[in-house]
Amino acid sequence: MKHEEDKELYVKYEVDGEIAFITLNDPEHRNVLSRPLREQLRSAFEQFAQDTAKVAILTGAGDKAFCAGADLKEIADEGTGVPGRYYVPMLNRNIWVDKPVIAAVNGDAIGGGFMLVQNCDLAIAADHARFGMPEAKWGRGAPWSVSLSWMIPQRIWMEMLLTGNLITAQRAYEVGFINLVVPLSNLMDAAKSMARQIADNAPLTVQASRKMVYLTMEMGRTAAWDVADALFEQVYKSEDAKEGPLAFKEKRKPQWKNR
Numbered sequence: 001m002k003h004e005e006d007k008e009l010y011v012k013y014e015v016d017g018e019i020a021f022i023t024l025n026d027p028e029h030r031n032v033l034s035r036p037l038r039e040q041l042r043s044a045f046e047q048f049a050q051d052t053a054k055v056a057i058l059t060g061a062g063d064k065a066f067c068a069g070a071d072l073k074e075i076a077d078e079g080t081g082v083p084g085r086y087y088v089p090m091l092n093r094n095i096w097v098d099k100p101v102i103a104a105v106n107g108d109a110i111g112g113g114f115m116l117v118q119n120c121d122l123a124i125a126a127d128h129a130r131f132g133m134p135e136a137k138w139g140r141g142a143p144w145s146v147s148l149s150w151m152i153p154q155r156i157w158m159e160m161l162l163t164g165n166l167i168t169a170q171r172a173y174e175v176g177f178i179n180l181v182v183p184l185s186n187l188m189d190a191a192k193s194m195a196r197q198i199a200d201n202a203p204l205t206v207q208a209s210r211k212m213v214y215l216t217m218e219m220g221r222t223a224a225w226d227v228a229d230a231l232f233e234q235v236y237k238s239e240d241a242k243e244g245p246l247a248f249k250e251k252r253k254p255q256w257k258n259r
Contacts, residue, residue: 009025010041011044013044013048017199018052018054018055019053019055019195019196020055021059022045023058024041024060024061024067026061027061027065029068030067030068032068032070032071033088033112033113041088042089045097048101053099054199054203055102055198058101058120059187063126063128065106065107066105066106066116066117066129067109068110068111068113088115088116088144090144092214098207100121100195100198101122102120102124102194104124104187105178106129106184107126108131109125111140114131115142123178124178124190124191124194125172125187126182127169128169129169130167130169131166131172134166135161148177150217153175202244203240204234204235204238204241208235211231216228243255243257
C-alpha cells in the first residue's frame with residue numbers, strides 16, 4: 001500500500017491497488033469538519049480524481065464517529081455566517097469525481113458528516129452508527145440535505161429535520177439510505193469487497209451507469225431514456241464491449257482496456 005509520508009494529517013490518503021482510502025483523521029474531535037480537515041478532504045478527492053485507483057472508500061478514524069459535522073466551536077469563535085457553496089467539499093456539487101466513492105461509516109455521521117455519506121455513491125455502515133441532522137437544536141440548517149429527497153421517504157426526511165433526532169444504522173438501512181449494515185469489525189472488509197467488485201467490472205460501463213443515475217434524477221422519464229441511450233452508445237461501440245462477451249465465451253476473466 002502506498003501512502004503519504006507519516007505526519008500530522010487531518011485526512012489520510014492511501015492507495016492499495018485499484019482502491020483509494022480516504023480517512024478522516026481527527027478522532028479526538030470526532031472527525032469534525034474543521035478548516036484543515038475540509039481543506040485536506042478536498043485535496044484528497046482531487047487526488048483520487050487524478051489517480052489510477054478506480055474506486056475510493058471514505059471512512060473515519062476511530063470507532064465513535066465517522067464525522068460529527070461542523071466544528072461548532074470554530075463557528076462560535078469565528079462568527080461564521082452563511083456557509084459558502086465551497087465551505088465543505090460536496091461530491092457532485094462543488095467537486096466532481098467520475099469514479100465511485102463508497103462511504104464506510106465507522107460511527108456517528110451527524111450534520112455535515114451525514115452530508116458526506118449522502119454525497120457518496122454507496123454506503124456501508126457499522127451497526128452502532130447513527131445518522132442525523134441536529135441543526136434545528138443549534139439554530140443552524142441543512143440545505144445540503146436536498147439529495148435525501150431521492151434517497152428516503154419524505155416523512156422520514158421531515159422528521160429528521162424538524163426533531164433533530166438521530167436514527168440507527170438499521171433504520172437507515174430500512175428506509176433505503178444504507179446499502180449494508182455490518183459489525184464494526186467487518187466494516188472495512190465489506191467495503192473493500194464491494195470496491196473490488198466494482199473495480200473488476202468494465203470501467204466504461206461503470207462510469208456511464210453512475211452518470212446515468214445522477215442525470216436521470218434531473219429529468220423526466222422520456223428525456224432520461226434519451227440521455228441513457230446516448231451515454232451507452234459509446235459503451236456498446238467500445239473494445240471492452242467486445243472483450244466482455246469474448247471472455248465469457250472463452251471462460252476467462254475480461255481484460256479491460258477502458259476504450
